[in-house]
Amino acid sequence: MTLTSYLWGIRISTAISFAAWILVIIQMDPQKTGAAGQLLFFISALLFFSGVFILFFTWMRKKVSGSEDNALAHIGISFRQGILIAILLCLLLILQQYRILTWWDGALAVAGIFLVELYFLTKK
Template sequence: MTLKSYLWGMRIAAILTFAVWVLILEQIDPDSSGIVGKIFFFASTFLFLASWFILFFTWLRKKFFGEENVLSHLGISFRQGALISLLAVGLLFLQSARILTWWDSMLTVAGVLLAELYFLTRK
């Protein structure tokens, strides 16, 4: 797969996930729909944020490392986009459960950083 086709696929996925996210925000009331509505909201938020962060990290690598090195780092961009999205959705979930405090936020960020450090240092 070429970088151009990968980026176009990710752009289309980002637009589709944004449309699904907006549709869920407009059509589903999380209070009246119960757990299913919340699952749809958090899943669509994760997919929306992940696609945009993956595109952003790929763009950063393309800008700083050049197009020829980006293909070898696509997995890293994908993982980092997914981890940052997981962090955001985790914080949103904690806030929706009304248990988010500053130290919970710091522990969640530390957990994501430790996961990324694990992936970077393993061979």
């Protein structure tokens, strides 16, 4: 498959997940729906943010390398990094929801995601 076909699939998936996320925000009251509504919110947010960051990292790799073939060769890295950043963002949102997010909690979450990424980069 070409890079363009991958990117169109990710764009369409991101648009669908964005619509689902907006629908959850507009239609659901978190006080009435409880855990189910919060779970839907965070899953749709995770999917949306993953798509956005995957597209961003792929665009950056294509811009830096200047080659579509190089960006296609590293699509897996962009995919992993996009998902990890989206997980970090959702984790920070969850901590903020429970009013326990402080700067050192955020720094520890960033360090944890950074260590996971370093593990994958050094693994052969």
